[in-house]
Structures are given as structure tokens and as C-alpha cells.
Amino acid sequence: MIKKEMSKKIIIVGSGNAALTAGIAALEKGAKVLAIEKGNKYLSGGNTKYTAGAMRFSYNNGDELLPLIRDVNDIRLKKTEFGSYTKNKFKEDLLSFNEGNPLTKEQEILVDNSYETICWLASHNVKFEPIYNRQSFKKGDKFIFWGGLTLASENEGVGLFEQELKSFFSLGGEIEYENPVTNLMMDNDKVVGVQTKKDKYYSDSVILASGGFEANEDMRVRYLGENWRFAKVRGTPNNTGDGLKMALDIGALENGYYQSCHATPMDLYMKNYGNLDLEPIERKKYRKICYFLGIMINANGKRFLDEGKNFRNYTYAQYGAKVLEQPGHLAWQVFDNKVKDLLYDEYFFKDASFVEADSLKELISKMDGVDITATYNTIRNYNKSCKSNNSFDPTKLDNKSTIGLDLPKSNWAQSIEEPPFRAYPVTGGITFTYGGLKVSSKCNVLQKNGDIIKGLFACGEIVGGVFLNGYPGGSGLTSGAVFGRIAGYGSVSSI
Ligand SMILES: Cc1cc2nc3c(=O)[nH]c(=O)nc-3n(C[C@H](O)[C@H](O)[C@H](O)COP(=O)(O)OP(=O)(O)OC[C@H]3O[C@@H](n4cnc5c(N)ncnc54)[C@H](O)[C@@H]3O)c2cc1C
Numbered sequence: 001m002i003k004k005e006m007s008k009k010i011i012i013v014g015s016g017n018a019a020l021t022a023g024i025a026a027l028e029k030g031a032k033v034l035a036i037e038k039g040n041k042y043l044s045g046g047n048t049k050y051t052a053g054a055m056r057f058s059y060n061n062g063d064e065l066l067p068l069i070r071d072v073n074d075i076r077l078k079k080t081e082f083g084s085y086t087k088n089k090f091k092e093d094l095l096s097f098n099e100g101n102p103l104t105k106e107q108e109i110l111v112d113n114s115y116e117t118i119c120w121l122a123s124h125n126v127k128f129e130p131i132y133n134r135q136s137f138k139k140g141d142k143f144i145f146w147g148g149l150t151l152a153s154e155n156e157g158v159g160l161f162e163q164e165l166k167s168f169f170s171l172g173g174e175i176e177y178e179n180p181v182t183n184l185m186m187d188n189d190k191v192v193g194v195q196t197k198k199d200k201y202y203s204d205s206v207i208l209a210s211g212g213f214e215a216n217e218d219m220r221v222r223y224l225g226e227n228w229r230f231a232k233v234r235g236t237p238n239n240t241g242d243g244l245k246m247a248l249d250i251g252a253l254e255n256g257y258y259q260s261c262h263a264t265p266m267d268l269y270m271k272n273y274g275n276l277d278l279e280p281i282e283r284k285k286y287r288k289i290c291y292f293l294g295i296m297i298n299a300n301g302k303r304f305l306d307e308g309k310n311f312r313n314y315t316y317a318q319y320g321a322k323v324l325e326q327p328g329h330l331a332w333q334v335f336d337n338k339v340k341d342l343l344y345d346e347y348f349f350k351d352a353s354f355v356e357a358d359s360l361k362e363l364i365s366k367m368d369g370v371d372i373t374a375t376y377n378t379i380r381n382y383n384k385s386c387k388s389n390n391s392f393d394p395t396k397l398d399n400k401s402t403i404g405l406d407l408p409k410s411n412w413a414q415s416i417e418e419p420p421f422r423a424y425p426v427t428g429g430i431t432f433t434y435g436g437l438k439v440s441s442k443c444n445v446l447q448k449n450g451d452i453i454k455g456l457f458a459c460g461e462i463v464g465g466v467f468l469n470g471y472p473g474g475s476g477l478t479s480g481a482v483f484g485r486i487a488g489y490g491s492v493s494s495i
Contacts, residue, residue: 007032008204010491011194013181013243014038016046018460018480018487019209020164020173021117024124025488026207027171034203035173036196038180038210038238042276045161046211047235047432047461048477049276052284053153053160054131055481056474057114058087068118070127070154079141080130085148087111090472093148093314097470106255106465106483109441110475113482118151121481124167129154134344135313137395144395147313149474158276160477181210184246184456191250191455205455205491208445209484212433212461213241214261215273223258223435227324231263232429233272234287239432243462247437251447252456256464258435262471263320265289265296266429268330269353285349288426289316292412293342293394294335295382296426297367298326301374303382308411310397313473317431324428331426332367334379337418342394347424354424363421381405383415432476436464442490443483457491459483 010026012019015037023033037044059065062082066072090111091103098104122128128151130136135150136143153160183195184206193202213219219241220228248254270286278285291307292315298304305322309315323331335343346352355366364375385402392400392414402413437445437458444452460480467475 008492009034009202010205010207011036011201011203012207012209013194014046014209014211014460015044015175016048016209016211016460016480017160017164017477018484019207020161020168021121021481021484022207022209022459022488022491023168023173024164024171025485026492027168027173029489029492031492033173034201035175036179036181036194036201037175037177038242039236040178043236043238044175044177046239048480049157049161050235051157051160051477052134053156053477054149054474055118055128055151055153055477056085056090056149056472057118057478058085058090058111059115060084060086064115065150068122068128068151070129076132076143077130080136080143080145082130082145082150085150089148090114093472096314098468101468104465104468105441106439106463109486110466110479110482113486114478117478117482117485120485126160126163126167127154128152139395146395147311148472149313181242181246184250186250189454191453205457207487207491208243208247208437208456208458208462209460209487210243210462211236211239212436213244214239214430214433216240220430223433224261225259227329228430230329230427231324232266232270232427234264234266234429234431235273237273239461243458244436247445247456247458250453252453253438253446253448253450254435254464255438256435256466257468258433260469261321261433262317262431262467262476263324263428264316264431265291265320265323265331265333265426267353268425268427270429282349285346285352286429287346288333288424290335290343290347291319291333293339294333294416295379295409296323296331296333297370297375297378298331299328299369299371301371301378303378303407304331306408306410308401308409308413314470316473317471320428320430323426328369329427330369332370333424333426334363334416335422336416337420338414340422352424354422356420356422358419358421360416360421363423367423368425379416382409383417386413386415388413432461434464434467436462438465439463439483441486443487444490457487459487
């Protein structure tokens with residue numbers, strides 16, 4: 001433990017999950033920590049506050065989750081099957097998005113430190129609760145969890161932020177709001193502080209935790225393509241790639257898939273950003289990810305993806321991009337009455353956009369912008385192909401696949417024939433970007449020749465190479481905490 005009188009000054013750029021975990025770790029080691037945040041108090045916490053607070057990590061059995069759960073007296077726990085989510089399974093899940101590439105070093109670090117890091121958070125009184133409403137289905141009187149994702153912070157992302165903030169402040173951390181960092185200050189080859197809109201701040205190390213570039217339209221178009229001009233931004237307006245640009249300006253090495261990002265089907269009529277003022281249950285109101293219970297149809301009246309390819313945890317982050325690629329950057333999700341009770345709450349919020357009818361013909365006539373005949377034929381052909389005798393079971397990959405379609409629906413393929421019918425218009429909403437900086441195993445930012453940039457660390461969305469061409473849900477916060485903790489420790493020990 002470094003003694004207080006020797007304590008070093010660490011500046012952290014940002015105040016989200018990655019920044020706060022880095023701060024807590026550095027404070028634990030005796031450093032003096034100042035986080036400098038672009039947003040005001042309301043927008044501090046960045047994308048972290050917009051999340052569901054769900055965190056993916058490896059565990060071997062339900063008992064390993066108990067020390068992480070705030071309310072261990074919840075009577076449902078006795079009737080809950082959490083299963084297991086081993087390191088190998090987490091690695092397999094990441095590999096499935098790597099397009100044949102092996103696991104990256106960053107992915108190994110993420111998985112190998114995931115459980116330990118969540119336990120460390122719990123030791124700082126950041127606690128969790130099982131995600132009964134979205135990650136389990138009831139079978140008899142049992143709650144069966146599926147998809148490897150089991151816990152979220154109490155009160156979702158805002159709750160996670162508040163718990164981490166409390167720990168950060170209680171250890172002596174400080175935050176300056178409304179003070180965007182504009183440049184990194186150098187003395188020869190070492191980063192010695194930051195220049196902000198208001199002042200210069202000197203420090204022994206700087207940790208960049210300023211998120212990705214999802215809210216920067218020009219960068220989206222440059223790196224991801226023209227379609228991304230039209231993407232709705234699901235999180236903060238402040239993640240405009242500032243930290244990334246500052247680091248690249250002083251010769252940092254790019255890493256990861258700049259051409260890919262996390263994007264989700266969202267209500268066509270949602271506004272950019274927003275929703276922080278709502279209750280947690282309502283904050284996700286524009287997200288529309290129950291396509292696995294029905295089908296998605298584009299303006300040409302065609303299906304364009306396998307809605308049942310895998311659990312939605314493994315598809316929702318990719319399917320927003322697929323929707324954006326469609327004519328008019330939109331699609332319709334179509335369901336019948338059989339699955340109505342399984343649709344998530346957000347499908348029933350009073351201002352959710354949808355049309356409803358008692359016949360398919362009437363429904364389609366209400367679906368603005370679609371080719372009516374083609375849509376009708378697509379649904380009819382889809383219904384004819386739902387011939388599998390397997391039982392429908394949303395708690396597992398049930399192999400209830402369409403039969404005979406060129407583009408199958410591989411699981412949960414039930415015909416759409418029981419009125420009333422509903423269709424929801426969706427577009428693609430960008431969540432965060434995958435391309436970022438290359439860091440060492442201690443989270444030092446590397447320069448193009450592979451050497452570290454002295455005095456500079458990075459963690460969170462700004463780190464590249466963690467997610468390549470896809471994302472198992474709930475991994476972003478874990479990544480932020482894993483790399484945040486390492487960066488916090490690294491920034492102190494390297495001095
Ligand atoms: C709607 C939504 C739902 C999500 N749900 C989940 C989920 O349930 N589970 C999960 O794992 N992940 C989820 N994610 C992804 C998750 O939000 C991110 O992976 C994670 O929050 C990133 O943390 P971070 O600390 O790197 O960035 P952020 O939390 O975005 O923090 C970055 C901070 O840097 C600040 N900043 C930017 N530029 C500057 C500057 N120049 N100077 C000073 N400060 C600056 C920003 O204002 C912001 O406060 C979700 C994202 C969204 C948008």
C-alpha cells in the first residue's frame with residue numbers, strides 16, 4: 001500500500017463505470033484522484049447511466065452469485081436455477097463474433113478477470129440483483145435463467161453509477177463537472193496532465209475513460225459507413241470520441257474493429273439520447289428486441305435475418321445494424337397473440353409505436369411504407385414453413401425451426417395466425433463503438449511502435465480489441481470494470 005504522504009495525482013477523463021472503477025482502484029492504492037467530466041452533473045456517468053446495469057461474468061454455480069446479491073432473502077432465490085457460465089463458455093461466446101480470429105489478449109483479460117472483478121465491486125458495496133424479468137422464464141414454479149447473463153445492479157445503470165460514485169467519494173475521489181478535456185499535455189515523451197476548456201491540470205498519470213465515438217456523426221460515417229448517419233444514439237450525447245482523438249494525436253496505436261459497433265433495433269420514432277429522467281423500468285422504453293418471438297420485415301416486404309438464430313443476448317447487438325441497412329433504415333416486427341404475454345414491458349408502454357388488427361390483411365394495410373403484397377406473401381410462406389414438431393420453449397434453443405425457407409428462423413418459429421396481431425416499426429440505434437486504443441496488460445496506452453506512452457492509461461469503451469464483430473449482452477460494463485480496475489492499479493504502480 002502506498003502511504004498517503006507519497007500519494008500521486010491521477011486524473012481520469014470521464015465519470016462512467018470505467019472511470020469510477022479506475023478511480024476506486026487508484027484510491028485503494030493511496031492515490032489522489034480527480035475525475036474531469038465533460039457533462040454536467042445530470043449527464044455525468046455517461047452511457048453507464050443509460051444501461052440496464054446487467055453484467056456478464058463467469059461463474060461455476062449459483063452459490064458463487066450469492067455474495068454479489070444485495071437481497072439474499074428474496075424468496076424467489078430458492079426457486080431459481082442460475083446454471084453456470086464458465087470461463088470457457090464466455091470465451092466461446094466472444095469467439096463466435098471473431099470471424100475466425102483467435103481470442104484477443106483483451107478478451108482473455110476480460111474473461112479471466114470477470115468474476116474476480118465483480119466480487120471486488122461487491123467488496124466496495126456495489127451489489128446486484130437477479131434479472132428475473134428479462135433473463136429468466138418461469139417453468140412451473142421455477143425461474144430458469146438462460147443466456148449466461150444473470151445479475152444487474154439494483155436500479156439498473158443509474159443504480160450502478162450511484163453505488164460506484166458513493167464508493168469513489170467515500171475513498172476521497174473528486175469530480176469536476178462541465179469541464180471537457182481538450183488535449184493531453186506532454187513533457188518530452190510523457191503525458192503530464194490535461195488541458196481542459198477551463199484550465200490546465202498536471203498529474204502523475206492520466207487515465208482516459210471517455211467512451212467511444214457513437215455520438216459523433218462524422219466519425220460514425222467515416223468509420224462505420226453512410227448508413228450510420230441515420231442511427232439513433234441510445235446513450236449520452238457526450239461520447240464524441242474526444243479521448244480517442246487526443247490519444248491518436250500524440251501517436252497512440254489504434255486497435256480493434258473500427259468498422260463495427262453495438263447497435264440494437266429501436267422504436268422508429270425514438271428521439272436521440274434522452275430518457276434519463278424516466279424511472280428505470282421506462283428508460284428502455286424504445287428498445288425493441290423481442291424479434292425472436294416473431295419475425296422482422298423490411299419495406300420490400302421481405303425478411304432479412306434469422307430472428308431465431310440464437311438467444312437474443314447474442315443477436316440484439318448485431319441486428320440494429322441489419323435494420324439500418326434496410327431500405328429507409330426501417331423494419332417492422334410482427335407478432336401474434338400467442339406470444340403477447342412474452343413480449344417485454346417496453347412493448348406495452350403507452351407511447352410505444354405499433355399497429356394492431358384482427359386480420360393479417362388489415363394489419364399489413366396499417367404498416368406504413370411496406371410493400372403490401374410482398375409482406376402478405378412473406379408472412380403466408382413463413383407460416384407454411386412452421387411445421388416443426390418441436391415444442392416452443394424460450395428458455396432454450398428449441399430447434400423449432402422453419403422448414404423449407406431459404407432464410408430460416410432457426411428457433412422459436414411459431415406461425416403468426418392468432419389474432420389480434422401487432423406490428424412495431426423499428427430502426428437501428430447505436431449503443432457504442434468497438435474500435436479504440438491498444439493497451440498493455442496494465443492498460444498503458446501503446447504507441448505505434450508498441451512501446452507504452454508514459455503516463456497514459458485507458459479503460460472502458462475507448463479500449464479496442466475487446467469486441468470484434470459482435471457482442472454477448474452485458475459484457476460492456478464488465479469490460480469497463482475489469483480494465484478500469486487494472487488501469488487504476490496500473491496508474492499508481494507505474495509511477
Ligand atoms: C442504452 C444503453 C444500454 C446499455 N446496457 C448495457 C448493459 O445492460 N450492460 C452492459 O454491460 N453494457 C450496456 N451498455 C454499454 C455500456 O453503457 C458501456 O459499455 C459502458 O457504460 C461504457 O462505460 P465507459 O465508462 O467506458 O463510458 P461511459 O459510461 O459512456 O462514460 C464516458 C464518460 O466520458 C465523458 N467524456 C467524454 N468526452 C469527454 C471529454 N472530452 N472530457 C471529459 N469527459 C468526457 C462522457 O461525458 C461520459 O461521462 C449499454 C449502453 C447503452 C447506451
